[in-house]
Each structure stands twice: as C-alpha cells, then as structure tokens.
Amino acid sequence: xxxxxxxxxxxxxxxxxxxxxxxxxxxxxxxxxxxxxxxxxxxxxxxxxxxxxxxxxxxxxxxxxxxxxxxxxxxxxxxxxxxxxxxxxxxxxxxxxxxxxxxxxxxxxxxxxxxxxxxxxxxxxxxxxxxxxxxxxxxxxxxxxxxxxxxxxxxxxxxxxxxxxxxxxxxxxxxxxxxxxxxxxxxxxxxxxxxxxxxxxxxxxxxxxxxxxxxxxxxxxxxxxxxxxxxxxxxxxxxxxxxxxxxxxxxxxxxxxxxxxxxxxxxxxxxxxxxxxxxxxxxxxxxxxxxxxxxxxxxxxxxxxxxxxxxx
Amino acid sequence: xxxxxxxxxxxxxxxxxxxxxxxxxxxxxxxxxxxxxxxxxxxxxxxxxxxxxxxxxxxxxxxxxxxxxxxxxxxxxxxx
Numbered sequence: 001x002x003x004x005x006x007x008x009x010x011x012x013x014x015x016x017x018x019x020x021x022x023x024x025x026x027x028x029x030x031x032x033x034x035x036x037x038x039x040x041x042x043x044x045x046x047x048x049x050x051x052x053x054x055x056x057x058x059x060x061x062x063x064x065x066x067x068x069x070x071x072x073x074x075x076x077x078x079x080x081x082x083x084x085x086x087x088x089x090x091x092x093x094x095x096x097x098x099x100x101x102x103x104x105x106x107x108x109x110x111x112x113x114x115x116x117x118x119x120x121x122x123x124x125x126x127x128x129x130x131x132x133x134x135x136x137x138x139x140x141x142x143x144x145x146x147x148x149x150x151x152x153x154x155x156x157x158x159x160x161x162x163x164x165x166x167x168x169x170x171x172x173x174x175x176x177x178x179x180x181x182x183x184x185x186x187x188x189x190x191x192x193x194x195x196x197x198x199x200x201x202x203x204x205x206x207x208x209x210x211x212x213x214x215x216x217x218x219x220x221x222x223x224x225x226x227x228x229x230x231x232x233x234x235x236x237x238x239x240x241x242x243x244x245x246x247x248x249x250x251x252x253x254x255x256x257x258x259x260x261x262x263x264x265x266x267x268x269x270x271x272x273x274x275x276x277x278x279x280x281x282x283x284x285x286x287x288x289x290x291x292x293x294x295x296x297x298x299x300x301x302x303x304x305x306x307x308x309x310x311x312x
Numbered sequence: 313x314x315x316x317x318x319x320x321x322x323x324x325x326x327x328x329x330x331x332x333x334x335x336x337x338x339x340x341x342x343x344x345x346x347x348x349x350x351x352x353x354x355x356x357x358x359x360x361x362x363x364x365x366x367x368x369x370x371x372x373x374x375x376x377x378x379x380x381x382x383x384x385x386x387x388x389x390x391x392x
Contacts (some may be wrong), residue, residue, distance in 0.1 A: 028326070243351070244349075244356075245351050249392075250315065262349065262358030263356060263357055276356065278352060279358075305330045307315065
C-alpha cells in the first residue's frame with residue numbers, strides 16, 4: 001500500500017523511472033502497471049550472475065525526464081544491501097527523487113532517512129519490525145506532494161468534498177487498522193529499547209555461522225555476493241539433486257524448519273542468478289533465531305545432502 | 313535411511329486462498345493428503361498445492377469435496 005501510494009502519487013505521464021533487478025514485486029508490479037498504462041518509461045540497474053548490482057551502469061540510465069530512482073534497501077532473496085548513498089547521489093544529481101523500499105531492512109539494519117537523503121521511505125510492519133501483518137507506512141519529505149491513491153472518510157473536515165490537504169489524512173481514507181497499528185507500535189517500542197544495531201549484529205553472526213556451516217556440504221550452492229555493503233539475515237540456496245519446493249517440504253516435515261521455496265516475488269533477481277526455473281530455498285534469520293536453530297538447520301541440510309548422495 | 317519417494321496426485325490452484333480452502337474442505341471430508349509447496353514440476357512460481365496418495369478413490373473423494381467450491385488449475389501425477 002505504501003509503495004502504491006508513493007509511486008502512483010508522485011509519477012506522471014512522461015516520467016522516466018530507474019529501478020533495480022533486486023526489487024520485490026511490491027515495487028515491480030506498481031511500476032509495471034504504470035508502464036503498461038503508458039504513464040512511465042522504466043529502466044533497470046541490472047544484477048550480474050553473482051547477485052551484484054551493476055552500479056557502473058547507473059549513470060547511463062538517466063534521461064532528462066527521469067523523475068525517480070526506486071530501490072529496495074536489500075535483496076529479499078540474497079540479503080545483499082543496496083548502495084543507497086550512491087543511488088541517492090545519482091538521483092539527486094539528475095534532479096530526480098529517491099524512493100526507498102525499506103521493507104527488508106527496517107528493524108534489521110539502521111536506516112537514517114535524513115542522513116541518507118531519502119525522499120520517500122516505504123516499509124511494511126510485519127518483517128524485522130516484528131509488527132502484525134497488514135501494517136506498514138511511508139515517510140515523505142515535506143517538499144514532495146503526493147496525490148492521494150485512495151479517497152474517502154477521514155473523520156475530519158467532513159464537509160470538504162475532497163481529500164483534505166493535511167497529512168496524514170491526505171493519503172489515508174477509511175477506518176484504520178488500529179489493532180494492527182497498536183501491535184506495530186508495541187513492537188517499535190521493544191525494538192527501540194533493544195537497539196537495531198544489536199539486531200543487525202545478531203543476524204550477521206547467525207548468517208555467517210550458517211554459511212560457514214553449510215559451505216562444506218557437497219552440491220550446496222549459496223546465492224549472492226558475499227562482499228559488498230553488508231547483508232540482512234537471509235540466505236538463499238539450492239542443493240543438487242532436489243528441487244527447491246521438495247527441499248523446503250522436507251525441511252518442514254522432517255525437521256520442523258520453515259523456509260520459503262520458489263521465486264520469492266523477486267523474478268528479476270532469480271533471472272539474474274539463473275534460478276528462474278528452479279527457484280531457491282530461502283532461510284530467514286531474525287532476533288528470535290538462536291545459534292541452536294542455525295546448527296539444527298545446518299545439520300538438517302547435511303542429513304538431506306547425505307541422503308541424496310546415498311540415493312545416487 | 314532416506315525418504316522413500318512415492319507417486320502422488322498433486323492438485324494446483326490459481327491462488328493460495330484456493331489451496332487453503334481445498335485443505336479445509338478435504339479435512340472436513342476426511343480426504344487423505346496435505347498442503348505442500350507447489351512442486352517445480354508444475355511451476356517454479358511460489359505457491360501451495362494439495363498432495364494426496366496416488367489412489368483413484370482418494371482422487372475421487374478430493375474432487376467431490378471441492379466440487380461447487382473451487383476448480384483446481386491442474387491435477388498431476390508426480391513422484392515426490
């Protein structure tokens with residue numbers, strides 16, 4: 001909802017937009033729809049087969065009509081963090097706005113909207129922010145006007161035939177999900193007390209432990225660039241001899257380990273990694289994941305790899 | 313000791329909602345089976361599917377259970 005509100009609210013006919021191969025469908029589909037309607041033209045910063053964005057191609061994508069650069073803060077598939085400072089610098093250098101999809105990082109990594117120069121920051125509440133599903137939001141710099149996506153009751157200025165100009169009512173209509181937002185508020189209080197830096201360090205250590213543990217498993221491939229600007233606590237992998245859905249199913253049924261198979265709503269990233277047909281299995285680690293959980297996951301993958309090896 | 317792969321009937325659906333609805337209908341009717349991640353043999357896209365024994369009586373019970381509620385996108389015989 002936040003990304004739809006931002007993108008449909010700020011983009012106009014004739015605008016050019018640059019996005020990336022890292023994007024989730026939550027960014028891609030609104031942009032594709034705007035492209036299909038003939039409103040915008042779209043270009044991508046491509047990812048290479050190692051899962052690294054080809055930032056060297058960014059400058060060449062700008063046009064005089066480029067209105068926005070829209071990018072996720074991290075790939076939801078490999079966890080690789082995007083070079084936001086460079087994207088912001090380039091966008092502003094060409095008079096364009098920068099829209100950040102922080103759904104993969106808010107609560108998992110420190111994100112400074114002012115410090116990074118982000119014009120619009122969109123997020124979901126149900127990932128590392130630990131809030132309920134169906135919550136989220138966006139923050140917009142004061143000098144950017146967004147046209148409302150939804151129109152309706154606001155509980156104020158009821159005689160006004162149109163959506164009030166004051167925020168947040170300008171972009172909000174209908175009855176709020178108050179229960180969900182109360183849950184998100186409680187989660188934010190918890191996170192602020194805990195400190196996002198601690199979460200980031202925790203997730204990083206677990207990710208490293210996991211990758212180190214699985215790296216010696218024969219036929220196991222971990223996707224993505226291990227260097228770069230850091231990672232969130234997600235790891236995507238495949239195991240030779242078993243497709244991603246079967247591996248996820250075995251992990252769930254035989255080891256009580258929940259993962260996600262398939263394309264993860266990230267078709268362009270899978271295409272870049274060469275896994276569009278096969279999909280991949282994604283492990284996600286968060287504050288409540290323990291080292292024992294990581295070791296159990298490593299052990300489960302070792303078991304399954306061994307089992308597959310015996311069967312061959 | 314590895315897991316024994318067996319032939320199964322797998323029903324795919326056009327939405328996760330339909331897959332979960334099929335699960336509910338089958339459980340209510342006592343049809344043997346379970347929800348699984350959508351096998352890549354059907355589609356590499358994300359999603360859920362209903363997996364049941366490769367048995368014509370079970371398949372008939374499944375079809376009777378979902379009839380009038382939803383239409384599977386496809387039914388496949390797969391070794392899982």
